[in-house]
Amino acid sequence: MTSEDVLNEFRDAGALREGHFVLSSGLHSPVFLQKNLVFMDAARCARLCKALAEKIVATVGPVDVAISPAVGGIIPGYETARWLGVPSMYVEREGGEFKLRRGFHVEPGQKVVMVEDIVTTGLSSRECIAAIKAAGGDVLAAACIVDRSGGRADVGVPLVALATLDVPAYPADALPSELAALPVEDPGSRRLAK
Ligand SMILES: O=P(O)(O)OC[C@H]1O[C@H](OP(=O)(O)OP(=O)(O)O)[C@H](O)[C@@H]1O
Ligand SMILES: O=C(O)c1cc(=O)[nH]c(=O)[nH]1
């Protein structure tokens, strides 16, 4: 599956949004990939995650478990794990920090692939990987459906991206005037009331 094929799945789902968005990292962007509109279609989600699972195995070989950061990573993490034939778990924020909860646990040295939906700066991926390592897991690689950093995000382990895009994102104090003129949306979960 090429990056253009992946982008077409987002286009067909109406998930390639234009406007003014504040991202999880606090950066602002004129483009937002509303991945939930992609994952709500089980067949579309399966096509993407099957391709991602194949790319993970081709890159790092077999893994024991897939772990994702809530909320956005849960569905693609589960579906990718299904194609990998391994269990799926997720971390979620407790006092702002990602933790394994709900009875999930990692065996010492278990080979883990961290599965994200979208990578922009790689901050959420790094936070998730740190939580998995703190729980004893050996993170062989990170994987995502779309890396929108143009390949520049560094998550500290190899990143297997199904698609790589280069989408602009700006600090709040350096917005182009046409972006600053638009009302801002904050679609993610990082800043939701705890
Ligand atoms: O690479 P980054 O700069 O960290 O940005 C990407 C992250 O942002 C989104 O999560 P968000 O925190 O918005 O919440 P969500 O998972 O509930 O959508 C997305 O799901 C990634 O986890
Ligand atoms: O960086 C983000 O928060 C982000 C960007 C994007 O395009 N889609 C998304 O769900 N999150």
Ligand SMILES: [Mg+2]
């Ligand atoms: Mg997320």
